[in-house]
Amino acid sequence: MDPARENLFAGVRGMLQAVLPVLWPILAFSAVFNILLLSGSFFMLLVYDDVLASRSGATLAGLLLMVTVAYIFQGAIDVIRSRVMLHTGAQADRRLCDRLYDVISRHEQEVGPLPSGAAPVRDLDLVRGYITGAGPLALLDLPYVLMFLLILTLFHWVLGLATLAGVLVMIVLMVLGDRQTRGPALQAAAVTAARFTMAEDVRRNGEVLRVLGMGGRRRSSWDAISLSLISSHDELAGAAGRMQVIGKAFRLFLQSFVLAVGAFLVIDGDATGGVIIAGSILSARALMPVEQTIGQWKPMTEASQAWRRLTGLLEHIPLREAPMPLPRPKASLEVQGVVCAPPGRQKVTVANVSFRLSAGEALAVIGHSGSGKSTLMRAVTGAWPLLRGAVRLDGASLEQWDPVLLGRDIGYVPQAIELFDGTLAQNIARFEAEADPEAIIAAARAADVHDMIVALPGGYEYVLGGPGGGGLSAGQKQRIALARALYGNPFLIVLDEPNSNLDAAGEDALVEAVRAAKQRGAIVVIVGHRPTVFAHVDHIMIMADGQLMQMGERTEMLKRINFNPAPPSPSTQSAE
Numbered sequence: 001m002d003p004a005r006e007n008l009f010a011g012v013r014g015m016l017q018a019v020l021p022v023l024w025p026i027l028a029f030s031a032v033f034n035i036l037l038l039s040g041s042f043f044m045l046l047v048y049d050d051v052l053a054s055r056s057g058a059t060l061a062g063l064l065l066m067v068t069v070a071y072i073f074q075g076a077i078d079v080i081r082s083r084v085m086l087h088t089g090a091q092a093d094r095r096l097c098d099r100l101y102d103v104i105s106r107h108e109q110e111v112g113p114l115p116s117g118a119a120p121v122r123d124l125d126l127v128r129g130y131i132t133g134a135g136p137l138a139l140l141d142l143p144y145v146l147m148f149l150l151i152l153t154l155f156h157w158v159l160g161l162a163t164l165a166g167v168l169v170m171i172v173l174m175v176l177g178d179r180q181t182r183g184p185a186l187q188a189a190a191v192t193a194a195r196f197t198m199a200e201d202v203r204r205n206g207e208v209l210r211v212l213g214m215g216g217r218r219r220s221s222w223d224a225i226s227l228s229l230i231s232s233h234d235e236l237a238g239a240a241g242r243m244q245v246i247g248k249a250f251r252l253f254l255q256s257f258v259l260a261v262g263a264f265l266v267i268d269g270d271a272t273g274g275v276i277i278a279g280s281i282l283s284a285r286a287l288m289p290v291e292q293t294i295g296q297w298k299p300m301t302e303a304s305q306a307w308r309r310l311t312g313l314l315e316h317i318p319l320r321e322a323p324m325p326l327p328r329p330k331a332s333l334e335v336q337g338v339v340c341a342p343p344g345r346q347k348v349t350v351a352n353v354s355f356r357l358s359a360g361e362a363l364a365v366i367g368h369s370g371s372g373k374s375t376l377m378r379a380v381t382g383a384w385p386l387l388r389g390a391v392r393l394d395g396a397s398l399e400q401w402d403p404v405l406l407g408r409d410i411g412y413v414p415q416a417i418e419l420f421d422g423t424l425a426q427n428i429a430r431f432e433a434e435a436d437p438e439a440i441i442a443a444a445r446a447a448d449v450h451d452m453i454v455a456l457p458g459g460y461e462y463v464l465g466g467p468g469g470g471g472l473s474a475g476q477k478q479r480i481a482l483a484r485a486l487y488g489n490p491f492l493i494v495l496d497e498p499n500s501n502l503d504a505a506g507e508d509a510l511v512e513a514v515r516a517a518k519q520r521g522a523i524v525v526i527v528g529h530r531p532t533v534f535a536h537v538d539h540i541m542i543m544a545d546g547q548l549m550q551m552g553e554r555t556e557m558l559k560r561i562n563f564n565p566a567p568p569s570p571s572t573q574s575a576e
């Protein structure tokens, strides 16, 4: 089968699986709904053939009452069906959005950069929109075309045949519609994703674009993408709209055509006047689900492609079962023959690095830019997957630990710091639901940031980001990130250039934090280009080209690199 069509079928099949939990009630409602749809044509048949012949007002009143009740039921069932689908769509969204959160948060680390975090969310919106719209109901109504055809054939086989011919023409229109919309739908999805990615890029780099006068140049690419988006959506909407209009016009024509066929039958004495009207209405009913399916072709194609993209994304990042909890680490960190590359890349950026640290020891990692220090820190914390080797805490490799539980025992200040929208207290406490205020203050004091926090409006409740939220300087962010890393006294503390934006007071606080962490038995690994990182460390490692070039005891290594430590600042004198 044509892969694009296979994709469409697989997408629709997958989306309809979301309806499975409510399949039986929906099928039952659809059956009753479609049977009630017959009431209008039977009413016509009886009025024309019986009431007019018998001239009975009482029969007419009785029939009118019955058809009114049938219409009320039909309307009520339609509303119930739609509400059930709305609920089903919401359930599918809830199930998928939990997984999507997991996937978006893990994608960059495990598979590689995700071009846009917003695109999968939009895909989910498309899928939910389709499930809760008229699309699945139109598909569920399709089998009832056969029921209408059968009843028409019972009226007269010529009527059945004429309507069947009409249904076949509509199916041909549907196939043509699919052919015409498939390409534009794929193109529209690709350009929409590209525009999302570009919008995020422009948002992130707005400052640089403006200051360096690059805004206009990026804007021309933005305009080009937007134009291409409009033209592909135009093409898609045009093709789908054409099919819809042709389908509708054809249905109206067929209604008249069947009426004419019925009239011929009446002229030949093969049918009654009621059959003409009832047949005409029934033929229109028979074509309605086909017409609705054609009308839903664009949302169905878009949603089915969105579903395939979503499931592809989810398959890349399988659900992770939490391993059995282990006792909290307290003895050692072992890095054994670690080989690591940025996720999704082939180029190895840390090759065969091994070392071991015991509780209470600290290691400084130095090296030129691009030598692999940050990659090693990501490997040590489990942020990036290893190609080979193992990182072990108390003998157990990182995969053996439940990442959520292990998070309590790891403190990490990444090179590029991002704080989350929320209060300073929430950020320091890693958004723990019932964080202990004393632990938050202890972490803030350990990073010597308590005084800075209480001097801000609202203190620990100072809100970052969001509407009306405040901001922080790069140095302040770095100190809050240090407090977050120290929160809960983790066993392994990894600090990737934690002092790049710190002033002298901040550096003193950092040095003191390393000393205190060691004293309570933590392991500290610190990367940096500034001499402060050497204070209190026991070992120094030099990296170059992703390799561990040298590693040794602090004093000896300082001699080897010809480094004369500056006299310690008053606050750190007691440490050495």
Ligand SMILES: Nc1ncnc2c1ncn2[C@@H]1O[C@H](COP(=O)(O)OP(=O)(O)OP(=O)(O)O)[C@@H](O)[C@H]1O
Pocket (backbone or CB within 6 Å): 342, 345, 349, 367, 368, 369, 370, 371, 372, 373, 374, 375, 376, 415
């Ligand atoms: N996200 C990434 N995608 C692709 N390549 C990357 C990524 N991050 C790092 N690299 C590459 O990995 C190599 C090591 O980079 P890494 O950031 O580990 O170096 P570093 O020693 O920490 O440098 P610096 O001191 O400048 O921070 C570099 O060649 C870099 O180009």
